[in-house]
Amino acid sequence: MIADNFIYCKPETKKDAVKAYEKLKKESNKVFYYGGGSEIITMARAGSNVPDAVIDIKGIPECNVLELKNDVLIIGGAVSLNDINESKLFPLLGTAGARIADHTNQCRITVGGNICGTIIYRETVLPLLLTDAKVSIYGPGRRRTLPLNEIFHERIKLDQGEFIYQIKVKKEMTETPFIHVKKTANEKIDYPLVTVCVTQYKGRLRMAFSGICSYPFRSTDIEEVINNPEISVGDKLNLIHNLLPEPPLTDYEGSGKYRIFVMKNIIEKILERYHNNAKIL
């Protein structure tokens, strides 16, 4: 059980959600937007981050949209990872989501929750960074839509009271050839040692990582190296190691050195396939 109580509401419009936020914030300190709820409940039970109030966004119609409209795929912030996978509208994101948690949990974990939550891996961010996804954000006094890579550096940079209500990806980007590789310590469903997502667009490879560092990222420097035909595969691997934005993560899943070994193996296989076929699929 969760020892502490908190306030709960389930607005039916974005406007009501923000109004609720503003009202609750006057009396309480920690007001969270609530999607699937698994992270919030887990932390509340542990006592590590107990909300004073939660605003359940699953009742807002825009947050539950999952459709192609005018060649743009619109994904509501409260859509579950399982629904995205089952729809087959965005195979890379579906695949990435399908490896994040076990199936029952995937039916609850929302894409918005995975992006904005506290768990560091945020593997849904990888396909979105690689496909130039845009996020539509609603907050007190304003709404805005902007590319994810402008608002995501180590974690999502939202202002107080803002929440992601939709993600938009161009249809052609959802159809780019891709590779998704996730290596864990042992189990199929687990936090990553290293997750690598690769897409091929206009003749160039794009690559994003999770698990190797303490945050997911896409690096243009690494992509320069990857796409340079003059550099051998072996040299590419070493260069990529040096281009990581921070030293590799060490935790109970695995040590940093081992993660480097795993990452190099993954990338080597991808590059060998690419070099042999000039395409990754």
Add this chain to the structure above:
Amino acid sequence: MEIRTARAEISADGKVKIETSSQSPFSVMKQIGKCFNIDAGNIEVHVPFVGGAFGGKAPVTLEILAYMASFKVNGTPVRVIISREEDMTSAPCRLGLDAKIMLGATKEGKINAAKLTFYLDSGAYADISPYMSKSIAADCTGPYNIENLYCDSYCIYTNRTYSTSYRGFGHLCYTYCMECALDILAKRCEVDPLELRLINAIKPGNLSPTQVISTLSNTGNITSCLQKLKEVINWKGPQIKKIDNEVIRTTGIACLWKQAVPPPGSVSGAIITFNSDGSLNLNTGNVEMGSGGQTMLAHMLADKLKMDIKKIHVNFTKDTRFNPEHYKTVASITNYMAGNAVMKAADEVLSQLKEMGSEIFSCSPEDIDVAESKVFRKDNPQSFIDFKDIVLGYKPENEKVIGQPVIAKGTFILKQLSLLDPNTGKGKSGPSWTVGAQAVEIEFNIKDYTYRIVNATTVMDVGKIVNPDGMKGIIYGGMAMGLSMASREVYDYNQEGRLKTPNLRTYKLLHIGQEPLYHVEFIETPQLDSPYGSRSISEHGIIGIPAALSNALSLATNININELPLTPEYLWRQMEAKHDS
């Protein structure tokens, strides 16, 4: 999967009622009585279904806290439930062990001498680790004949979670070390590791580590197990099969044995009563926790009474006021201790029914038979009396009442055991062993050092197959536990002595999709003093599996692996060290 919990209340006249998820309700009774100076007769302990235990719920833990809390609030019922995190960090866990193994053998692989030293990581409290220490010493060689043997088994306090019995009572720990050492010896002697085990297999007339003379009855037949294993897995020696450029297949083997070591004088009992429809109630003190103990007892009873097992009712919940004491539901010893008690109770049932039958049919009791819930003369089975008409006394219309209600009892007490001599170690710790041979086949990726477990096989001498699907299920479960443990489970502590993996997200367990194909075959060498010759089997599936997996990986990596768990990162570190040196 069930976390530990206990509930206590004290009535106005001082009677204590404890409800707990425990394997040892009678121990709870005794400990609470001893700690708090309460007569045993004023304590009743209830145990409903237990959601899995495997030895971990044998110690008395939360019951004491629940009692104290209830006492504090004047006997109001108090329930203590701990979280999974608390369960993992503070409730007793499984043993850790280090070993030093020294083996002396001829070039042909016959082991003549062994010096074995075991260091048990008992954790913060001793609990029953000293008994595990002794149990390991008494079985230290494995099912082999080693004529010159020296063994020290140290039980050591450490500042970690305290250990208690866990499926195998420490046997999987020392067996891992010993069986890895045997494979290394086989490599040195250039002898096939399965042949090495056959050469050294214990046989009737050989002595166990504590100088008990081995017989087919008290030990079983490890040679037959090994020969059957060889046939079942099509063993042609330690081979590396290439699957493709990156993947190879290898198989590792290991043997297991274990004797149960409850203290001399441990008791069990069975009471049989009948219902008016002729069905019977089998009343024992064995806790129901998934190991199918009572099912096996019911099978034996049904066979003995030649009746339909569906007419035998066992009670799933235990109450120390009504169930005859059974030592603890541990050590896989239900079949032997409770089984013997049940057989005696069955004899009493037959005797009482035959007595009544002889009076009804005017003949001697030897002329009466009992089968299919009927009592009849052997020479005239068509004229029978159905159980429902006789088990509560025979009361025919207009005729005199014959007999008494049938109530039967059987008892068992463990005798003929002895303590170990402090100088020679000689002594008899347990009634018998169960032996087996196991194999694990893997596919190993030589590039990234990950592996997939493909097949796991056990050949076990079970004495007598009773309820084969049930037996297989238990052994499969033990093998699965062994694979999970060996490949990914570890109690790892940080610099401050805190457990790094205190929940089921961080402590890795085998999930569906990771498992191999499981195979189990049986050998039947009867244990003569056990009902139907059956042997203990519930724990044993786990014992040799970690070693078999490790031996498969040692073959694949060409490294003498000797440490658990066998994670890919561990293998990578070993391979890197090999390349560097």
Add this chain to the structure above:
Amino acid sequence: MLKFYDNLTVINLDVNGELRSVTVRPSDILLDVLREQLGLTGAKPGCKNGDCGTCTVLLDGMPVKSCLTLAIETIGHKILTIEGLGGMGSHTQIQEAFVEYNAFQCGYCTSGFLMVCHALINNKPEADEYEIEKWLESNICRCTSYQEIRSAVESVLKNQPKYV
């Protein structure tokens, strides 16, 4: 008008086809409410962290971990627990298959597994080995080897009318 739940409130939940009244704080999880207020102890606490699946129930026909679901967010949804899965004398095929294939030992994880299997069979009657594993990975069994559970599910799927 947006309703704020802040203290003990009486709410109505659709549980096993019946509307049941419970008194909950917003932070009460569904598992506790089902067990303690409705006496539906089939769903079990194993970790209360969403890792083991012993608490699994169905919400609108799909499995959820009731330890990671607030009771209050299930208003207006259909909850199905093991107690609602066939009663006396009318077990579902999957329950019978579990008995036939010896797919349980202590039984603690069994209700969770049965709910997932039931949802799988209803939603994916054509499920292959990969799909079965995908769904059942959500649950841990410590007693069995999973082999028997797999056989039980496969036996029922074989008999399902397939979508055309």
